[in-house]
Amino acid sequence: MSKLSFFLGCIAPNRYPGIEAATITTLGKLGIELEDLKGASCCPAPGVFRSFDKITWLALASRNVTLSEEMGLDILTVCNGCFGSLVDANNLMKEDSKLREEVNKILAEIGHEFKGTIKVRHIIEYLSQEVGVQKIKEAVTIPMDLNIALHYGCHLVKPSNERHLGSTENPRFFDELVEATGATSVDYEDKMACCGAGGGARTAVLDTSLQMVMNKLENMKAAGVDCIIDACPFCHLQFDVGQTEIKKKFDKSYDIPVVHYSQLLGLAMGLPLDELGIDQNLIVNEEFNKKIEKIRGGVK
Amino acid sequence: MSDIINTSDFDPEFRKEVFEEPGAEKIVLCFNCTGCTSGCPMADQESEYNIRKFLRMANLGMKDQLLNSPYIWYCTTCYKCQERCPQGVKNVDTMLKIRTIAIKNGIMLDNHRKVSQLVIKFGHAVPINDDAKEKRKAVGLPDTPPTVHKFEDALGEVQKVIKIAGFDTLVADQEADS
Numbered sequence: 001m002s003k004l005s006f007f008l009g010c011i012a013p014n015r016y017p018g019i020e021a022a023t024i025t026t027l028g029k030l031g032i033e034l035e036d037l038k039g040a041s042c043c044p045a046p047g048v049f050r051s052f053d054k055i056t057w058l059a060l061a062s063r064n065v066t067l068s069e070e071m072g073l074d075i076l077t078v079c080n081g082c083f084g085s086l087v088d089a090n091n092l093m094k095e096d097s098k099l100r101e102e103v104n105k106i107l108a109e110i111g112h113e114f115k116g117t118i119k120v121r122h123i124i125e126y127l128s129q130e131v132g133v134q135k136i137k138e139a140v141t142i143p144m145d146l147n148i149a150l151h152y153g154c155h156l157v158k159p160s161n162e163r164h165l166g167s168t169e170n171p172r173f174f175d176e177l178v179e180a181t182g183a184t185s186v187d188y189e190d191k192m193a194c195c196g197a198g199g200g201a202r203t204a205v206l207d208t209s210l211q212m213v214m215n216k217l218e219n220m221k222a223a224g225v226d227c228i229i230d231a232c233p234f235c236h237l238q239f240d241v242g243q244t245e246i247k248k249k250f251d252k253s254y255d256i257p258v259v260h261y262s263q264l265l266g267l268a269m270g271l272p273l274d275e276l277g278i279d280q281n282l283i284v285n286e287e288f289n290k291k292i293e294k295i296r297g298g299v300k
Numbered sequence: 301m302s303d304i305i306n307t308s309d310f311d312p313e314f315r316k317e318v319f320e321e322p323g324a325e326k327i328v329l330c331f332n333c334t335g336c337t338s339g340c341p342m343a344d345q346e347s348e349y350n351i352r353k354f355l356r357m358a359n360l361g362m363k364d365q366l367l368n369s370p371y372i373w374y375c376t377t378c379y380k381c382q383e384r385c386p387q388g389v390k391n392v393d394t395m396l397k398i399r400t401i402a403i404k405n406g407i408m409l410d411n412h413r414k415v416s417q418l419v420i421k422f423g424h425a426v427p428i429n430d431d432a433k434e435k436r437k438a439v440g441l442p443d444t445p446p447t448v449h450k451f452e453d454a455l456g457e458v459q460k461v462i463k464i465a466g467f468d469t470l471v472a473d474q475e476a477d478s
Binding site: 203209 | 318320322342344345346347369372374375376377379380381382392395396397399400403405408409411412415416423425426427428429432435436438439440441445446447448449450451454455457458460461462464465466467471
């Protein structure tokens with residue numbers, strides 16, 4: 001059994017806990033044990049805090065990394081933003097001795113030291129590279145016959161010189177994981193486009209940020225999908241809360257359910273619906289719920 | 301006449317400060333292929349948002365115009381421009397550096413100030429609330445996650461880091477400054 005520390009971040013535990021619960025259970029079924037990363041904080045959000053003050057960002061992100069170093073475990077994240085922040089910080093601290101010295105001086109004040117002994121992993125690239133599609137197929141008990149719009153999100157694959165996950169304009173590894181659950185990843189226009197939430201844009205210029213996600217929702221709708229699959233709670237929030245804001249501000253309805261990959265995996269492994277929290281989203285689509293019920297043959 | 305730019309207004313120190321960010325200095329190699337802006341999803345929404353223009357302004361040292369532009373806060377950091385640049389300009393990293401200099405000069409959006417203060421107070425940019433606690437219980441999780449929310453000494457560590465780095469002063473309310 002492999003073991004990782006589970007870095008929760010902010011939005012999964014504090015807005016969409018179904019993602020957290022689904023991750024723990026589904027990875028457990030795949031033989032991956034997740035240990036609490038006790039006392040972890042906000043990653044902190046890279047586009048926001050890194051741009052406000054690089055040393056504060058680097059020190060807080062490095063503190064999170066040292067907590068896992070002290071446990072002797074690699075970190076697992078379920079969020080592209082946390083992944084980006086922690087990977088970038090981990091790489092920078094390993095490569096830049098001057099910055100490492102400066103940040104370690106701060107960390108020494110709270111009894112930690114960055115040593116550069118661990119890796120930061122994202123659930124999607126971890127499953128793709130360490131577990132493999134075949135093993136996931138074998139763990140699926142109910143193939144989810146759904147047409148889905150896959151949203152990779154930006155920071156899972158970019159910047160590519162930090163991520164090393166292949167093509168950033170036409171990647172396949174996440175599609176393969178989706179298809180392992182029995183779902184079909186439907187092509188749609190501008191599939192790799194940003195959801196519009198990152199970099200503090202959702203906070204700074206909400207309306208413009210919503211216009212961006214509206215473009216994506218239009219293209220997804222045109223492709224005729226049952227739901228969105230993402231791998232980032234912030235993209236998830238932008239799609240879910242964003243649809244209700246778009247309805248209010250621009251009088252446009254999409255009603256496309258938003259599902260994190262861990263929750264899709266949970267559906268396909270036959271986990272109880274109330275432990276997956278998909279119904280805790282703001283967007284609840286009865287037609288989708290009926291379809292899920294039908295596919296799962298009454299498994300609640 | 302308003303389009304005339306006086307070179308005496310250029311601030312070479314500002315340019316130097318921006319170029320502290322590795323990859324920012326590559327902007328001097330820009331040959332205007334427009335790959336960055338033509339692929340930019342924010343430029344599709346807001347025509348005033350032009351990352352190439354902003355980086356070239358930084359290269360000229362146009363400090364005041366750039367730092368006071370509302371559009372420097374529009375970048376979602378999707379990195380598409382940075383991936384595409386044939387000259388290796390670190391567009392996004394440079395944009396973040398421009399923001400850092402703006403904030404150092406006291407230019408910050410209220411909403412960003414608020415989010416920063418949440419991290420100072422709670423250790424999370426999106427802290428827990430009662431609704432989330434109920435949702436956690438409903439999916440079979442403990443109502444408080446095992447983060448800084450559960451461990452006070454851990455929150456103390458975060459707050460100490462913030463204090464040492466001077467972040468609390470940097471993002472304090474402007475009223476409190478005066």
